[in-house]
Amino acid sequence: MTRLTIDHDKCLSSGQCAYLQPELFELSDDGTPSVLNDSPDGDFIAKAKDAIEMCPAQAISLSE
Amino acid sequence: MADFDFFDPDFQKNTQRHFQRMQKECPFAHADKPFDWYAVTREADVAGLLKDWELWTSNSGPGLAHAEGGVLVSVDPPEHLFDRRLINKAFSPAQLLAMEDEIAELVRNLIDGFVQKGEGDLMQLFAVPVPLIVIARLLGIDEEVALNIRPTAEGVIHPSTPPGKIPRPPMDTPGHLYLKGVLDERRQKIAAGETLPDDVITSLITAELDGRSLNDEEVMGFMFFLFIAGSQTTTQLIGNLIYRLLEHPDQLDMLKNDWDLLPNAVEESLRFDSPVNGLFRTNTRETELGGRALQKDTKVICMFGAANVDPEFWGDTAGQFDITRPYQQTKRHYAFGKGIHYCMGAPLARLEARIAVRAILDRLPGLRLTGAPEEIAAHVMHGVDTLPVAWNT
Numbered sequence: 001m002t003r004l005t006i007d008h009d010k011c012l013s014s015g016q017c018a019y020l021q022p023e024l025f026e027l028s029d030d031g032t033p034s035v036l037n038d039s040p041d042g043d044f045i046a047k048a049k050d051a052i053e054m055c056p057a058q059a060i061s062l063s064e
Numbered sequence: 065m066a067d068f069d070f071f072d073p074d075f076q077k078n079t080q081r082h083f084q085r086m087q088k089e090c091p092f093a094h095a096d097k098p099f100d101w102y103a104v105t106r107e108a109d110v111a112g113l114l115k116d117w118e119l120w121t122s123n124s125g126p127g128l129a130h131a132e133g134g135v136l137v138s139v140d141p142p143e144h145l146f147d148r149r150l151i152n153k154a155f156s157p158a159q160l161l162a163m164e165d166e167i168a169e170l171v172r173n174l175i176d177g178f179v180q181k182g183e184g185d186l187m188q189l190f191a192v193p194v195p196l197i198v199i200a201r202l203l204g205i206d207e208e209v210a211l212n213i214r215p216t217a218e219g220v221i222h223p224s225t226p227p228g229k230i231p232r233p234p235m236d237t238p239g240h241l242y243l244k245g246v247l248d249e250r251r252q253k254i255a256a257g258e259t260l261p262d263d264v265i266t267s268l269i270t271a272e273l274d275g276r277s278l279n280d281e282e283v284m285g286f287m288f289f290l291f292i293a294g295s296q297t298t299t300q301l302i303g304n305l306i307y308r309l310l311e312h313p314d315q316l317d318m319l320k321n322d323w324d325l326l327p328n329a330v331e332e333s334l335r336f337d338s339p340v341n342g343l344f345r346t347n348t349r350e351t352e353l354g355g356r357a358l359q360k361d362t363k364v365i366c367m368f369g370a371a372n373v374d375p376e377f378w379g380d381t382a383g384q385f386d387i388t389r390p391y392q393q394t395k396r397h398y399a400f401g402k403g404i405h406y407c408m409g410a411p412l413a414r415l416e417a418r419i420a421v422r423a424i425l426d427r428l429p430g431l432r433l434t435g436a437p438e439e440i441a442a443h444v445m446h447g448v449d450t451l452p453v454a455w456n457t
Contacts (some may be wrong), residue, residue, distance in 0.1 A: 012395055014406035020145075031111070031402065053156045056400075056410045 003063050004038050004048050010059035017051040017060060024048055067093035068103070071223050076439035079341070079446055080383050083370035092354030099227040101128060101363040102353065103342070105370035107377035107398075109354075113345055113366050114403045117141075120345035120364070122405060127220035127344060127444070128363055130229045135285045137293070137343070137405060144404065150271045150278070151286070154202065154264045157411040163198070167416060170197055171423045179427060183434060183454035186424070191303040191451070194420050198412070199294035203287060204263030205246060213239040215292045220343075220444035221365075235284055243287050247280055264290065290409075296445060298413045300339035301330070302420045304447040308333060308385050309425075310433050315387050320425060328394055329387040330417045335397035336385045338369035341446045343401070368398040369446055428455035 004024065006017075017025040017033050024040060024047055025033050040048045045062070052060045067090040068082065069075065075082050086093045086105045093103040104110055113120045117140050125131030125138045136147045153159065171194060178189045193211060200210035215237075235244075250269055253260060260266040268283045278286070309316040309329070319325050342365040349360050358364075375382045378393070400407035407413070425431065432455070437448040 009392070012410075013402065014400070014410075015403045016406055019404045020148075031115075050152075053158070054152055056157055056406065056408075058157050058411075 001039050001064075002041070002045065002048075004035050004040055005061055005063070006033055006035060007059045007061070008032070010057045012057040012059070014056050016054055016056060020054055021047045021051045024051060066096040068095060069097060070095060070221060070443050071097060073439075076441075076443075076446065079369060080336070080373045083367060083373055084375070084383060086367075087370065087374055087376075092356060098223055098225055101344075101365065102356075102358070103365045103367055103370075104353070105367045105374070107371040107374040110366045110368065110371040110398060111402065113364065114398075114401060114405070117345075117404055119348055119351060121348050122345060124229075124346035124361065124363075125344070128222065128225045128365075129219075130227075130346070130361065130363070132229060133285075135282065135289055136408075137289065141404065146273060146276070147286070148408070149273055151264065151267060151290075151408070154267050155408045155412075160409075160412040161415060163202075163412070164415060164419070166201075167194075167198055167419050168423070170194065171420055175423060175427050180457055182457040184452075186306060186451040186453050187299070187303050187449060190420070190424065191299045191306070194302065195295045195298035195413075195416055198298075198416060199291060202264055202294070202412075203290060204261055204265040205243070205287075205291070209242055210291070210295075213242065213291075215239050215288070215295065216442055217292055217296055217340075217444050218442040220442070222443075235281070235288075239288060239291070240284060243284050243291075244280070247283060247287075293407075294409050294412070296442075297339045297409075298416050300337075300440065300445055300447040301333060301413055301417045303451055304337035304339065305329060305333035305417060305421050306424060306431075307433075307437055307448045307451055308337065309421075310431065310453070312385060315385070316425075319387060323422065325387055326418055326422060327414070328389070328391050330414055330421070331391065331394040331397065332385065332387045332389055333417070334399035335372045335389075335394055337447050338372050338397070338399040339445060339447055340399065341365075341369045341444055342367035343444070368401065371398040428453075430454075430456035 013031040015027055018027045024037055026036055027033050048062050068086055083105055091106045095101050104113055121140050123140055196210050197207050200207045250265055268278055268286055319329055344363050344365045347358055347362055351358050373382045400410040431453055434454045435452040438450045440447055440449040
């Protein structure tokens with residue numbers, strides 16, 4: 001099973017993940033992101049990869 | 065009576081002090097040149113406006129002018145998402161970071177060219193050409209031409225901006241005309257079935273998303289915007305950081321003894337001397353700001369540079385330059401904006417600054433100021449325009 005995680009030490013709170021893939025990420029009031037679905041499958045794998053590719057902090061990862 | 069005057073030369077000289085005064089005395093500051101507009105300076109208010117993009121739109125442009133049309137920084141979703149996806153690949157952080165060796169070589173060659181001089185203006189010699197050449201390569205435009213055109217952001221906040229909606233400015237500057245020529249050449253290559261270089265121009269003219277592609281005007285808009293956004297901003301970052309280090313020799317020594325501090329020094333420069341003072345938003349309906357009723361279509365600037373020195377957010381030391389400020393704190397600055405319009409070039413700017421500043425400090429021993437720098441005259445920008453220095457040869 002795949003696992004989608006955010007490294008909060010690296011995160012720069014740009015908000016790009018929640019903007020590009022709102023089904024997978026959401027932002028708290030102070031701009032801190034959290035993962036909505038930490039075991040994405042099907043179409044969500046590609047969506048997770050899109051967020052990983054575009055995170056300016058390279059703080060998101062998907063592991064087996 | 066206006067609360068502040070952005071065109072006052074002292075504003076550029078003592079920007080942090082002016083921002084902190086505004087936070088205290090007039091957090092929703094009113095300016096009346098050349099017409100009425102407002103500025104938010106407190107971190108909490110800047111954050112609030114940037115988050116609520118449906119009320120505080122970018123569709124009227126990021127500058128003081130009520131402009132119509134544009135790309136990326138000048139549009140909100142859904143167009144914004146379309147624009148962003150078009151150049152995602154070229155601007156993905158991994159792609160940008162892969163340019164490290166190429167940038168290091170460029171920096172090396174540039175320094176080789178002037179190291180024997182022993183003195184000069186480090187902005188013209190170095191901080192200006194590095195980002196211009198990097199963005200020219202990334203976009204696919206001629207380096208020599210890029211250096212000659214050197215676009216600036218002067219128009220973003222200009223004392224002669226007319227009130228009310230203005231049509232899109234004509235695309236007839238030398239820069240636009242050059243880009244049009246490049247574009248025509250590419251189109252001819254496509255027509256002739258030739259292989260195209262792997263650069264942003266090619267991505268833009270061949271991109272198709274949801275059955276939509278860009279026309280020439282849109283491609284030009286993209287190119288010109290990326291050209292400006294990718295050059296002058298990073299020039300300021302490099303110049304501002306070197307200036308502050310020379311102004312604080314104790315911190316310069318600390319850095320030279322521990323290069324692990326470099327990423328933090330870059331973030332602290334971005335925080336303390338945000339290269340972009342702020343960008344405008346425009347309200348899509350009547351609203352209230354700080355107890356003041358605002359009519360629809362009022363221009364309000366979100367002062368990134370002010371949010372970055374707000375003592376409410378950063379504590380009592382907000383107004384001091386300190387490269388040892390903890391990274392987990394420093395990284396929360398607003399120099400690249402926040403939210404949907406967060407700067408796509410942020411990873412590239414950071415990379416360029418790290419390589420450029422390290423190389424300068426390594427290769428110019430005894431680097432010192434020989435006079436007071438002049439501040440940049442483009443009001444949306446902040447920082448030094450000249451950096452007169454000398455070093456040992």
